[in-house]
Amino acid sequence: MSGFDCDVLVVGLGPVGAALTAFLxxxxxxTLAVDKSAEVYPLPRAAHFDxxxxxxxxxxxxAEVAAQHSRPAPAYEFRAADGQxxxxxxxxxGRSPSGWSTGYMFHQxxxxxxxxxxxxxxxxxxxxxxxxxxxxxxxxxxxxxxLSGVAGEQQVRARYVxxxxxxxxxxxGALGITLDDFGFDEPWLVVDVLVGPDAHTxxxxxxxxxxxxxxxxxxxxxxxxxxxxMLRPGETAEQVLDDGFILPLIAKWDCGPVExxxxxxxxFHGLVARQWRSDRVLLAGDSAHQTPPFAGQGMCSGxxxxxxxxxxxxxxxxxxxxxALLDTYQTxxxxxxxxxxxxxxxxxxxxxxxxxxxxxxxxxxMLAAQAAGAPPIxxxxxxxxxxxxxxxxxxxxxxxxxxPWSTDAGAxxxxxxxxxxxxxxxxxTRPGRTAKGVRSVALDDPRLARLAPALTSWxxxxxxxxxxxxxxxxxxxxxxxxxxxxxxxxxxGRAVVTSSSE
Numbered sequence: 001m002s003g004f005d006c007d008v009l010v011v012g013l014g015p016v017g018a019a020l021t022a023f024l025x026x027x028x029x030x031t032l033a034v035d036k037s038a039e040v041y042p043l044p045r046a047a048h049f050d051x052x053x054x055x056x057x058x059x060x061x062x063a064e065v066a067a068q069h070s071r072p073a074p075a076y077e078f079r080a081a082d083g084q085x086x087x088x089x090x091x092x093x094g095r096s097p098s099g100w101s102t103g104y105m106f107h108q109x110x111x112x113x114x115x116x117x118x119x120x121x122x123x124x125x126x127x128x129x130x131x132x133x134x135x136x137x138x139x140x141x142x143x144x145x146x147l148s149g150v151a152g153e154q155q156v157r158a159r160y161v162x163x164x165x166x167x168x169x170x171x172x173g174a175l176g177i178t179l180d181d182f183g184f185d186e187p188w189l190v191v192d193v194l195v196g197p198d199a200h201t202x203x204x205x206x207x208x209x210x211x212x213x214x215x216x217x218x219x220x221x222x223x224x225x226x227x228x229x230m231l232r233p234g235e236t237a238e239q240v241l242d243d244g245f246i247l248p249l250i251a252k253w254d255c256g257p258v259e260x261x262x263x264x265x266x267x268f269h270g271l272v273a274r275q276w277r278s279d280r281v282l283l284a285g286d287s288a289h290q291t292p293p294f295a296g297q298g299m300c301s302g303x304x305x306x307x308x309x310x311x312x313x314x315x316x317x318x319x320x321x322x323x324a325l326l327d328t329y330q331t332x333x334x335x336x337x338x339x340x341x342x343x344x345x346x347x348x349x350x351x352x353x354x355x356x357x358x359x360x361x362x363x364x365x366m367l368a369a370q371a372a373g374a375p376p377i378x379x380x381x382x383x384x385x386x387x388x389x390x391x392x393x394x395x396x397x398x399x400x401x402x403x404p405w406s407t408d409a410g411a412x413x414x415x416x417x418x419x420x421x422x423x424x425x426x427x428x429t430r431p432g433r434t435a436k437g438v439r440s441v442a443l444d445d446p447r448l449a450r451l452a453p454a455l456t457s458w459x460x461x462x463x464x465x466x467x468x469x470x471x472x473x474x475x476x477x478x479x480x481x482x483x484x485x486x487x488x489x490x491x492x493g494r495a496v497v498t499s500s501s502e
Contacts, residue, residue, distance in 0.1 A: 016285030016302035017164030018115035023310035025125030036132035048296030051096035073103035107221025169287035182270030311471035391477025404454035427466030431481035
């Protein structure tokens with residue numbers, strides 16, 4: 001660390017920055033996170049996260065805290081102005097690839113606090129609040145960042161910098177990176193309320209496709225609810241933020257006494273940075289991409305960024321992997337982010353239609369599809385990576401690896417908890433050797449006794465003898481154990497080590 005204050009400087013300490021800091025610090029990468037605010041933003045912003053993100057929380061040791069401040073997401077309905085159900089899809093509890101519930105509605109501030117605590121619990125994690133990014137310079141060995149705060153300016157020297165500083169990212173601006181605009185830009189009023197014991201808000205998530213005023217009505221964390229109202233032409237932010245404007249809109253829902261906790265006007269749009277890496281500086285979360293909320297994937301996409309980027313930074317900084325590995329970050333994550341933005345915009349266009357003829361055609365089409373038994377629009381399941389840090393061409397390469405659970409003998413047993421962090425080689429027989437950074441385990445390992453049947457079925461479906469699972473729980477590749485170890489080591493620039501497996 002001579003000459004460096006940290007290995008990685010994380011700028012911005014929302015959920016993405018906090019998760020990235022925690023991942024890196026837990027892996028022994030000296031990480032400093034800074035944020036211009038002196039405390040966690042006290043009001044909710046994101047409302048939903050999915051099962052994959054709960055698995056991320058599990059990896060960081062905060063799943064139990066997240067569960068306390070969230071609840072499984074219920075059904076999601078699109079309704080016409082007259083109340084007819086145009087489309088409905090249910091979100092099964094405990095039936096996702098990760099074993100967690102398909103989705104959750106949550107209270108963001110408490111989970112942010114838990115993520116920060118997870119980062120600070122590690123000797124290699126540090127947080128400095130009240131310091132804003134002011135500029136940077138790069139050289140061949142690292143990045144010098146200028147921070148400004150009440151005490152003046154200070155400089156921090158880091159090997160790498162990650163901008164997690166939101167939609168108006170100062171880090172992105174300093175790099176001169178431009179954004180691709182998906183051409184969706186709609187102003188909405190967002191109102192969060194506290195729900196008292198005598199209130200009776202809807203118990204499912206709703207999109208009211210009313211051309212007079214499209215409305216979103218969703219659960220939040222326990223004791224909270226959210227409405228989003230699309231602004232009509234000519235309405236201003238000042239006008240719609242007045243309680244005299246808001247309360248009559250909520251009163252139409254006849255939900256009883258509620259207390260407004262937060263109100264804000266947002267412009268929902270889809271944007272993606274054209275470049276996610278500039279030498280030693282990278283972007284993550286809203287700094288790299290922004291999505292309308294209709295698919296509930298904004299924060300989810302950012303936390304997937306953190307999980308993807310963290311293990312690659314660790315490999316480069318701690319284990320000497322080729323820095324070109326960091327180029328696979330955008331190669332893998334950019335298509336996922338764009339697909340989810342397109343899904344959200346498609347859903348938003350359904351909701352936001354206001355022209356009578358367009359609305360009538362939409363309702364008729366959706367009702368006919370429902371009557372014919374056509375499947376509803378599902379939450380987007382990310383497609384396997386087409387390229388990146390994978391063994392392309394092997395079955396399931398780049399796909400999300402499931403997490404089997406066992407509840408035998410009254411105890412919950414999860415694969416990730418059994419095998420721990422890092423990459424895994426799971427094979428039918430003991431491979432006899434391993435590679436640096438890879439935990440090798442055979443299906444007859446006693447630790448897998450209750451989970452082996454599910455893992456065997458998965459390998460059978462791929463016709464494979466083994467699978468190498470990356471630290472972010474995506475599949476590197478399938479095939480013969482020795483071949484997988486060789487390919488993984490070559491991809492990361494590591495040496496294969498001959499040793500007995502665990």
